[in-house]
Amino acid sequence: MTWDESTITVRFNEVDAYQVAWHGHYLAWMEIGRTSLARRFGLDPFQLAELGWLGPVVQVEVKYLRPARCHDMLVIRTTLEPGETATLVFLSEIIGPDGNRLATGRTVHTLTDLAGTLQFRLPPAVAERVAQLQGWQRGETP
Numbered sequence: 001m002t003w004d005e006s007t008i009t010v011r012f013n014e015v016d017a018y019q020v021a022w023h024g025h026y027l028a029w030m031e032i033g034r035t036s037l038a039r040r041f042g043l044d045p046f047q048l049a050e051l052g053w054l055g056p057v058v059q060v061e062v063k064y065l066r067p068a069r070c071h072d073m074l075v076i077r078t079t080l081e082p083g084e085t086a087t088l089v090f091l092s093e094i095i096g097p098d099g100n101r102l103a104t105g106r107t108v109h110t111l112t113d114l115a116g117t118l119q120f121r122l123p124p125a126v127a128e129r130v131a132q133l134q135g136w137q138r139g140e141t142p
Helices: 025-040 045-051 124-137
Strands: 004-009 059-062 073-081 086-095 100-111
Touching: 004 025, 025 045, 025 059, 025 073, 025 086, 025 100, 025 124, 045 124, 073 124
Parallel strands: none
Antiparallel strands: 004 073, 059 100, 073 086, 086 100
């Protein structure tokens, strides 16, 4: 499976009194990775809204393995987990400067119309973009 990669540097304002990155910032870093991957395939929040759909987060999981520290350069790795319902499930890994995983995560986004009505199947325009993304993950498209 192919992963999209984004790079960030831990900023001073992201560390806490213990001199490690505050745990809540990991969610923001996962969002950076998720948005980067989704944008490549027309699935970021703004692109979805232009199509008439929303993808609110309904579940978040983060497993913290090692701390990130100020000025660390991190790699945010993101991929889309295959699914059968009208959800988008993104998997994330946050990789430290030494190449070790600092955290892993998972976000589940349900699909609704602009009025908030839950969808049970991916709309054709979204399904087409998801298929392109999954093809890219399998190495079928550039």
